[in-house]
Amino acid sequence: MDGEVRLEVTDGVAELVLDRPAKHNAVTPAMAAAIAEHARRIDADDAIRAVLLRGAGTRAFCAGSDLNALAAYPDAWSFRNRVVYEAAIRGIRKPVVAALKGWALGGGAEMALASDLRIAARSTRIGFPEVTRGWVGGGGASQMLPRLIGYGAAMRLLLTGEPVEAEEALRLRLVEQVVDDGAEEEAARALCRKLAGFSPIAVQAVKASVRQALEASLSAGLAYENEMNVLCFAAGDHREGIRAFAERRDAAFRR
Secondary structure, three states, X not given: OOOOEEEEEEOOEEEEEEOOHHHOOOEOHHHHHHHHHHHHHHHHOOOOOEEEEEEOOOOEEEOOEOHHHHHOOOOHHHHHOOOOHHHHHHOOOOOEEEEEOEEEEOHHHHHHHHOXXXXXXXXXXXXXXXXXXXXXXXXXXXXXXXXXXOHXXXXXXXXXXXXXXXXXXXXXOOOOEEEOOOOHHHHHHHHHHHHHOOOHHHHHHHHHHHHHHOOOOHHHHHHHHHHHHHHHHHHOHHHHHHHHHHOOOOOOOOO
């Protein structure tokens, strides 16, 4: 089962599947290691242009870290040196689309935050319950939420631990689209196929530039963006884009 995490690649789209539905796809240390290994493979494989992140079953995207596994760490130092699976998702250079349904809690919600786009089924409930268990999440929620939805909304979610439903998540801009239950995977898959058809260098340059905007000053970000623009032109994919425009057809980026 590869740590109960599957990687399936079709036509340039990698589907990273958390496959432990009986436990709401809660992540064990073995699964965390598998996620990190698959993330490295995704970045190394030029045939992969976009990534769909989803959970198996019908009840959950991911309920976060398996609490029994958390209790098994012998000491704080061992826990500190764990594989941070949310960071593995965040570190993927290619665009990642999360298909959410049912429960997306704790580390599962943080994996959604680590993705670039989130499509939620109406059944989705997103929450960060760590404070109710006696800790703060270690996968990025306290850093990413204020950047995505603002200070007050982030504090409400993090301090109360209460989940929000899909429509409120959309209003908060925590997700980008809400669809009927059962339609989230195909909607995310269609978006991934669209992204996979673009120039891979351009798509990764967009992601790198926007991620830089979360950390840099405006002047540094603008300079970085311009360097990414120059890199795209140096790679040459723009020539196909210009030809396709002149010939009134879709561009065919073959890199």
